[in-house]
Amino acid sequence: MKQPGVGIALTGSGSAVPAVSLNNDQLSQVVETSDEWIASRTGIRSRRLASSTESLAGLAAQAGERAIAMAGLSAIDIDLIVLATSTPDDLFGTACLVQAELGATRAVAFDITAACSGFVFGLVTAAQFIRAGAYQNVLLIGADILSRWVDWSDRRTCVLFGDGAGAVVIQANECDRLLGFELRSDGTQNKYLNLAYQPQEKELTDQVAIGEGTFHPITMNGQEVYRFAVRRVPEVIEKALFRAEITTRDIDWLLLHQANQRILDAVADRLKIPPEKVISNLANYGNTSAASIPLALDEALRQGKIKPGDTLVTSGFGAGLTWGAAVFQWGR
Incomplete structure (x- = not known):
């Protein structure tokens, strides 16, 4: 509504x-x-x-x-x-x-x-x-x-x-100024990237036992995550652009989750977006998960790259597996 x-x-x-x-x-x-x-x-x-x-x-x-x-x-x-x-x-x-x-x-x-x-x-x-x-x-x-x-x-x-x-x-x-978006999830691929809870059994009584433990470190199948990203991210961006009724030619900036420069390059190449329109700061910060897009956005704004009225397409992708894209214009 x-x-x-x-x-x-x-x-x-x-x-x-x-x-x-x-x-x-x-x-x-x-x-x-x-x-x-x-x-x-x-x-x-x-x-x-x-x-x-x-x-x-x-x-x-x-x-x-x-x-x-x-x-x-x-x-x-x-x-x-x-x-x-x-x-x-x-x-x-x-x-x-x-x-x-x-x-x-x-x-x-x-x-x-x-x-x-x-x-x-x-x-x-x-x-x-x-x-x-x-x-x-x-x-x-x-x-x-x-x-x-x-x-x-x-x-x-x-x-x-x-x-x-x-x-x-x-x-x-x-x-x-939010022109379009598309969100997706696929739990069948959850195993490729996890920060999982791993319980150990603890008996409370002879008849009752619970799982007690903590979360274990991040595990990732890097090859599968890469394949997922370079296939699904261009697709979801194209769907968001379709909903926004614009094309990649109308985009001023491509702002992707800062996971890996190879992924950024591959997605931009598939969408035929030139490198000078791709925002990247992962060389200095690495993959900061949910922080990566707004961190790169803020840096580009304060450097004067992004101007009021500029049109951006952004996409996040990762554990879940989840992925999504949004098209927006900066400012009022």
Whole structure:
């Protein structure tokens, strides 16, 4: 349901990353690898890593505060906070901690989990609340601290991930700047990328036993995830463009989840989008999961690359497996 005359506009962005970085040469002291091996296969040169005293809520609040400032609002103006994350500080939810840290006392706050697709799924979710007339000013945050759940002895995965947060403010607007979207999921391929709970049996009585344990480090079938991404991401982008009634020729920027430079290049090539229109910052941050799209967006905005009125197509893809795309214009 969409209220007549109610659309959405993205009006502010912000990001935050931990202070500490770990480059490929330093990582080669932890696990058998090299800068050449990592960079040639992924495009990643460095990543930011949160310390034991840094929290997801803290990074998310920093990014959110900057997005609110860019939008010209204050925290009290925010009606809804949607936090996309797979690595919460609290499994019961971290969005309320962000709400408290920001002082956004009027805001409803909740988490969503769609892994590396989280920001795109969150964007579509936030848009529906605004289009229905429920809320006017939404803060959408994508944030993850994946270093908590990496096996630092597994060079296939530990070289990929970094920590960070990115945010956007989405506001009700007479002209709808979300032009089209498409979301997909396929649980039959869930086994290819996991951060899984692995219980051990614990007897409570002679007749009753429960599963007790914790989550185990990230596991990934890199070849299958790559095949999935280069096949499904161009398809879902084309569907979103069709819904928006535009073509790739009308796109100013391609903003993909920053997973692997090879994936970015392959998707752009299949869509015939030139390299100069592809936003990429994964060399400095690695794969930051739900944070990667808003982190790259904020950086490109603050560098003056993205201008008001520019048309972007964005796509997230990852664990679930989930994938989705959205077409939007920046600003009102």
